Amino acid sequence: MRIREWDRNLKIRLFGEGMMNILFWMFFPFMAIYFSDSFGKGMAGLLLVLSQVVAVIANLVGGYCADQYGRKQMMFLSAIGQGLTFIVFAFANSPWFDSPMLTFISFSILGLFGSLYWPASHAMVADVVEEKDRNTVFAVFYTVLNISVVVGPILGGLFFFQHRFSLLLMAALVSFSLAVLIAVFIRETAPEKRQNSLVPDSSTKWTTFIWTQLQDYRVIAKDKIFLLFILAGVLVAQTFMQLDLLIAVYLSEKVPEQAVLSFLGTPIIADGNRIFSWLISENGLLVALLTVYMTSKMNQFKERNVFIISCLVYAISMILFGNVTSVWLLVIAMFVFTMGELMVVGIQEGFVSRLAPEHMRGQYFAAASLRFTIGRTLAPAAIPLTAILGFQWTFYVISFLAVSAGLLYYMMFTMSEKMAFNRS
Incomplete structure (x- = not known):
């Protein structure tokens, strides 16, 4: 499915969200440094955890x-709020x-509005794209996101520390522009809206209002296939997150300075730090x-096989990382790691969209994101595990968890077959 054949909703979102992602990644990677300088590392870590909650x-x-209440209404209100x-x-x-505390509050509220935006955004893709094309569409959005991840920090390094005020005003302008595009050009796609207003009844406490909403997730909790998907996803996510954690520390501490090329x-x-930047x-x-x-x-293979093999590829990459120090072998290890990522990046969202009932797609996408949060x-x-086991055995442990994720995926698809719900 070519982009020119896309629904207008998706074209507008691809452009608007692409701009927002670039601006987001122009300041997000540097916020931990800012908070550490302002509050100290301990307090900064605590505040960032609270914002994550x-x-x-x-x-x-x-x-x-x-x-x-509908995809369009949530996306519009979130863009205005941002x-x-x-x-x-x-x-x-x-x-x-200059107020670091007000900066932290603003940063946290941005995360809140972003969390309100993305479930509606993902659900809209499932609403307007036929099942056979969803994986490709999700893959295009993921590609644009990753281009932003590459371009944003480079530009942010130039503007964040010297021109932060102007950068944030530009982000505000882009947010309002996205809100206008949503209001004028995007149509509502939700198959069912049970309410007309986001404002709770005046007799209802806001805490009761939110608690009632969260209780609706009990329906999802009864979906055993989906729960296995989330559990396996947590193990995969914690493996992927080692790119910025275990792998970074390993390269910094264990990879010696070496000649890469001759010019x-x-x-x-x-040294290890420079090699890490190249691998990223x-x-x-x-x-x-x-x-x-x-x-x-x-898309040409069974989903079951793709999910399982992806986990095995992740496991192999972890073993490679833990046993090599040569820059070119590390490049190969990163290639293997990235293949594990790319195998499932498009089909994961498509799987969730098929698993979810039409009237609960937003909730399913929101719950599915817990894989990354918990991971x-x-x-x-x-x-800290490296202090007990050493780097090599810690990589083996991470590899084992990736293999365990593959076993959970196998159980998930086996269960779906038994329930006559085979998505392979």
């Missing part, structure tokens, strides 16, 4: 609201006023270039 709850509420928050964010970093007779020397670039470049291609190829929470445990 708020985002998780908002994500679940956002999924519910996307089903109850624009207003960016203005406060900019004011807290203006030439006239005009002069050797190019790189390799991963980003491969994802940007090959996501759509890999997704189209994976991101568990992944840092690998660092």
Whole structure:
């Protein structure tokens, strides 16, 4: 399915969200540094965890609201909210006023509005795209996101520390522009809206309102296939998160300085930190270039086999990383790691869209995102584990968890077959 054949909703979102993602990645990677300098590492870590908890709850509420009140309404309100928050964010970093605490509050509220936006955004893809084309469409959106991940930090390094006020005002302008595009050009696609307003009844406490929404997720909790998908996804996510954790520390501490190439007779020397930056670039470049291609190829195979083999590829990459120090062998290990990522990046969202009932797609996408949230929470445990087991055995443990994810996927598809719900 070519982009020119896409529904207008998707074309507008691809452009608008692409711009937002670039601006987001122009400041997001540097916020941990900013908070550490402002509050100290301990307090900064605690505050970032608290903001993550708020985002998780908002994500679940956002999924519910996307089903109850419509995709367009949630996306519009979220874009407006982000624009207003960016203005406060900019004011807290203006030439006239500087407030790290107001900056943190703004940063957390941005995460909240983002969590309200994305379940509706993902559900809209499932609403307007036929099942056979969903994997490819999700892959294109993932490609644009990863281009933003590559381009955003490069631009952010130029603007964040010297021109933060202007950068945040630009982000506000883009947010409001996206809200206008949504309001004027995007149509509602939700198959069912049970309510007409996001405002709870005046006699209802806001805590009761939110709790009632979260209780609706009990229906999802009874979906055993989906629960296995989330559990396996957590194990895969914690493996993927090691890219910025265990792998980064290993390269920094264990990979010696070495000659990589020779240019005009002069050797190019790189230590572990520089090699890590090259490997990150390799991963980003491969994802940007090959996501759509890999997704189209994976669509030719049974989903069960793709999910399981992806886990095995991740496991192999972890073993490679833990046993090599040569830059070129590390490049091969990163290639294997990235192939494990690309095999499933397109089909995961398509799988969720088929598993979810039409009237609960937003909630299913919101709950599915818990894979990454929980995985991101568990992944840092690998660092202290190295003090007990050493790097090599810690990589073996991560590899074992990836294989375990494959077993859970096998159980998931076996169960679906028994329930006459085979999505292979």
